[in-house]
Amino acid sequence: MLELRDVTKIYNPGAVTEQRLFQNFSLTVEEGQFVAIVGSNGSGKTSMLNIICGSIPIEGGDVLVDGTSIGKLRDYQRYAGMGRVYQNPSAGTCPNLTMLENLSLADNKGRPFGLGRAVDRRRVDFYRERLRSLGLGLEEKLDVKMGALSGGQRQAVALLMATMTPLRFLILDEHTAALDPKTADAVMVLTDRVIREKKLTAVMVTHNLRYAVEYGDRILMMNRGRVVLDRAGEEKRSTSMDDILSMFNRISMESGS
Amino acid sequence: MLDLLVSTLTQGLIYALVSFGVYITYSILDFPDLGVDGTFPLGAAVTAVLLVRGTDPWLTLPIAMAVGALAGLFTGFVHVKLGVRNLLAGIITMTALFSVNLQIAGSNLTVDRGTDTIFTSAPVMAFLGDMTLMGRKLAVSFLLVLAVKLALDAYFKTKSGLLLRAVGDNADLVTSLAQDRGAVKLLGLVISNALVALGGCVVVHEQRSFSATMGTGQLVYGLAAVIIGVSLMNVYAASPAARALRKGKLLRFLASPAGTTSVILGSILYKLCVQAALSAGLPANMMKLVTAALFLLVLVLSGRKGEEIIHA
Numbered sequence: 001m002l003e004l005r006d007v008t009k010i011y012n013p014g015a016v017t018e019q020r021l022f023q024n025f026s027l028t029v030e031e032g033q034f035v036a037i038v039g040s041n042g043s044g045k046t047s048m049l050n051i052i053c054g055s056i057p058i059e060g061g062d063v064l065v066d067g068t069s070i071g072k073l074r075d076y077q078r079y080a081g082m083g084r085v086y087q088n089p090s091a092g093t094c095p096n097l098t099m100l101e102n103l104s105l106a107d108n109k110g111r112p113f114g115l116g117r118a119v120d121r122r123r124v125d126f127y128r129e130r131l132r133s134l135g136l137g138l139e140e141k142l143d144v145k146m147g148a149l150s151g152g153q154r155q156a157v158a159l160l161m162a163t164m165t166p167l168r169f170l171i172l173d174e175h176t177a178a179l180d181p182k183t184a185d186a187v188m189v190l191t192d193r194v195i196r197e198k199k200l201t202a203v204m205v206t207h208n209l210r211y212a213v214e215y216g217d218r219i220l221m222m223n224r225g226r227v228v229l230d231r232a233g234e235e236k237r238s239t240s241m242d243d244i245l246s247m248f249n250r251i252s253m254e255s256g257s
Numbered sequence: 258m259l260d261l262l263v264s265t266l267t268q269g270l271i272y273a274l275v276s277f278g279v280y281i282t283y284s285i286l287d288f289p290d291l292g293v294d295g296t297f298p299l300g301a302a303v304t305a306v307l308l309v310r311g312t313d314p315w316l317t318l319p320i321a322m323a324v325g326a327l328a329g330l331f332t333g334f335v336h337v338k339l340g341v342r343n344l345l346a347g348i349i350t351m352t353a354l355f356s357v358n359l360q361i362a363g364s365n366l367t368v369d370r371g372t373d374t375i376f377t378s379a380p381v382m383a384f385l386g387d388m389t390l391m392g393r394k395l396a397v398s399f400l401l402v403l404a405v406k407l408a409l410d411a412y413f414k415t416k417s418g419l420l421l422r423a424v425g426d427n428a429d430l431v432t433s434l435a436q437d438r439g440a441v442k443l444l445g446l447v448i449s450n451a452l453v454a455l456g457g458c459v460v461v462h463e464q465r466s467f468s469a470t471m472g473t474g475q476l477v478y479g480l481a482a483v484i485i486g487v488s489l490m491n492v493y494a495a496s497p498a499a500r501a502l503r504k505g506k507l508l509r510f511l512a513s514p515a516g517t518t519s520v521i522l523g524s525i526l527y528k529l530c531v532q533a534a535l536s537a538g539l540p541a542n543m544m545k546l547v548t549a550a551l552f553l554l555v556l557v558l559s560g561r562k563g564e565e566i567i568h569a
Contacts (some may be wrong), residue, residue: 074437075432076431076432076434076435076436076437076438077435079432079433079434079435080435083433084433086429090427091427091429091430092430092433093427093430094422094423094426094427094430095426095427096422096426097419097422097423097426101419101422104419105419105420105423105430105434106434108416108434109434109435110435112416113416113417113419113420113436114415114416114417115412115415115416115417116415116416117414117415117416118414118415118416118418118419119414119419162433
């Protein structure tokens with residue numbers, strides 16, 4: 001269970017440009033829940049993910065896992081049981097390392113990075129099999145530098161890397177936004193599959209309302225640091241694209257964007 | 258003429274140790290570490306004092322490396338823990354070390370002819386005693402650089418080494434692997450500065466003197482060597498010759514040389530260029546100017562101008 005409790009987030013505190021985004025913001029994500037979050041720009045979606053991961057400081061409140069505070073943990077410590085895929089396809093991999101080197105790094109997560117051999121040749125078959133499951137023909141490109149692959153290919157590998165070792169939480173930060181529609185669909189299908197297979201608790205921010213409606217078992221809509229719509233289970237399943245769209249248009253009009 | 262060539266080659270090899278250090282910070286970590294200009298004479302100062310006091314010459318190598326590592330740790334601490342920008346962190350170390358070096362060895366220190374250096378030490382004489390001093394210097398420097406190169410190549414293939422390469426490439430990825438990126442950068446600075454100090458150490462063995470100003474321009478020298486070496490290797494790797502070699506199994510390793518090999522060749526080439534300029538009649542006082550001018554030429558010709566990083 002992942003919980004944000006009474007979180008206050010202020011950008012540029014004390015400055016003329018001070019902006020209070022969250023004021024006593026609370027949210028609980030149940031174990032194994034897949035939450036899709038939509039909202040206009042500046043609504044606090046990505047800030048929320050950054051707060052969960054410890055990428056930005058908060059001015060009040062706490063972040064908890066199973067009721068225990070992780071608010072004092074540094075970002076890298078929180079990633080021990082957490083994976084994240086970013087909007088920018090090059091953010092999830094090292095462009096100047098080969099795919100094999102990238103996968104080897106991800107494969108070693110949770111273990112010490114000592115003086116053992118970085119690339120374990122015995123794992124190559126396993127990597128190939130995982131890459132084959134992506135269906136992008138990447139299994140033959142293990143020795144290619146990541147930077148030479150297309151955005152969609154990199155994003156698929158980034159997803160694979162983020163979920164390679166055992167984890168509980170998957171954070172998806174508009175991870176299909178930079179991809180063409182066909183590739184975005186393929187990555188979305190992969191994402192859903194991996195979340196189901198590994199029974200992950202996932203939080204996905206997306207600008208694609210259709211993905212938010214079709215995938216996940218809970219939908220949140222945010223506006224100016226507040227949750228304006230929250231539907232889970234049967235209620236979520238009966239929510240149509242039109243419902244979401246009209247709601248979205250209403251808040252967009254209000255916030256003038 | 259041959260003597261001049263041999264001594265320039267030796268210089269190129271010894272300064273390749275410094276370039277290895279710069280390669281790690283600049284190319285791999287994307288950290289232009291000006292602390293190099295202080296760590297190089299630091300290694301030299303410590304070595305000069307130890308030699309004068311009669312320490313075993315080979316023992317000065319690990320000691321200089323350890324002292325250099327401490328300097329790297331300091332730069333890393335200032336940057337990572339105190340949050341000072343990388344360029345400024347290096348400048349702070351460089352400036353502080355100038356006084357430290359003066360405290361250690363004064364402004365000049367000469368190691369007299371009677372004192373053994375690594376080039377005249379008993380184990381070296383036992384194997385290479387038949388050679389001239391110049392020949393021994395070349396041979397010992399070559400073996401030393403080769404040993405460091407092989408050790409570095411092996412290190413880059415370890416988990417720790419791969420993480421080091423990853424942190425300069427995409428630090429966010431290192432964080433998402435639940436590893437502290439700051440600690441990885443610190444480690445890189447420690448290794449880099451240990452190598453730079455080792456370079457300073459061997460230079461003292463070679464020229465039997467220390468001067469407080471010998472660090473000036475060392476970073477520029479190291480950068481030039483790295484950029485020349487890596488640029489030329491990129492040109493070579495794309496050439497038909499290299500492509501032909503890649504087709505064969507036996508000689509494939511010749512087709513894509515390691516970054517460390519490029520750095521050694523870059524270092525030697527750069528020393529040759531500077532020596533050529535001096536031989537053409539430029540006074541020795543102009544050496545740093547020549548170093549800077551050649552570096553500028555290299556930057557412009559390679560089209561890099563410093564904003565683009567080269568990776569391992």
